[in-house]
Amino acid sequence: EAGVVQSPRYKIIEKKQPVAFWCNPISGHNTLYWYLQNLGQGPELLIRYENEEAVDDSQLPKDRFSAERLKGVDSTLKIQPAELGDSAVYLCASSLDLVTGELFFGEGSRLTVL
Amino acid sequence: AQKITQTQPGMFVQEKEAVTLDCTYDTSDQSYGLFWYKQPSSGEMIFLIYQGSYDEQNATEGRYSLNFQKARKSANLVISASQLGDSAMYFCAMREGGSAGGTSYGKLTFGQGTILTVHP
Numbered sequence: 001e002a003g004v005v006q007s008p009r010y011k012i013i014e015k016k017q018p019v020a021f022w023c024n025p026i027s028g029h030n031t032l033y034w035y036l037q038n039l040g041q042g043p044e045l046l047i048r049y050e051n052e053e054a055v056d057d058s059q060l061p062k063d064r065f066s067a068e069r070l071k072g073v074d075s076t077l078k079i080q081p082a083e084l085g086d087s088a089v090y091l092c093a094s095s096l097d098l099v100t101g102e103l104f105f106g107e108g109s110r111l112t113v114l
Numbered sequence: 115a116q117k118i119t120q121t122q123p124g125m126f127v128q129e130k131e132a133v134t135l136d137c138t139y140d141t142s143d144q145s146y147g148l149f150w151y152k153q154p155s156s157g158e159m160i161f162l163i164y165q166g167s168y169d170e171q172n173a174t175e176g177r178y179s180l181n182f183q184k185a186r187k188s189a190n191l192v193i194s195a196s197q198l199g200d201s202a203m204y205f206c207a208m209r210e211g212g213s214a215g216g217t218s219y220g221k222l223t224f225g226q227g228t229i230l231t232v233h234p
Binding site for chain 2: 108
C-alpha cells in the first residue's frame, strides 16, 4: 500500500514569490491534514479536510495561504506571496477514522524563503 | 493553556536501558485519544502507539508502552531496551473527541517534542 505522497520535497524561493505543495493521501482515507512544522517544534495544524470539506481551517492564515481538496482526494496548499517566516516543513497526513485512527504522514515539503 | 506538555527538551539514555518520556495533557472531553510519534533526523513522522481514554489497559507495542494515568492526565512513553536507532525526536499528541461536527472533533494537537539520544 502506498503511503502519503508529497511534492516537492524541497523548495527554495525568494520572498513574495508564490509556492504550491501537493499531497496525495492513502487511498480510502477520508480525512486529510496539512501541518506546519518549524525547526525543533511540534507540528501545528493548518487545515483539516473531511472528504472535500474543510472542517477546521481556523489556523490557516487566509490572507496568504489557501488550500483545496478537489474530489476529496488530492490536496494542494498554496502560499502567495511567501514571506521569510514561512520557511518551515509542510506536512501532509491522512487518516481513515476521524477520532481513533492514527495519522499517516508524508515525508514533508521543506520550504526555504530567501 | 497548552493542550499537550512535554517538559523534557532532551533526554539521554544508555543503550539497552529503559527510558521514560513524559507527556501531560489538558482536556475537558471524556473521549479522547493519545498518540506517540517518532521523528528521526530524516523527517518522517512514524506512529508508535495509541491509547484511548476509555482503554483500561496500558497500550503496548513491542518495546514501546504507554503509562496512562488518567486522573493525573499523563501519558508517558516507556521505551525498553533502548537501541541506537531510537535516537530521534518524540512527539506526544492528543485527539479530542468533542462533539461530532464541531471544529474540535477529531483535532490532533502535538506537544513540543523531546529529543532522545541513545549512547552506546
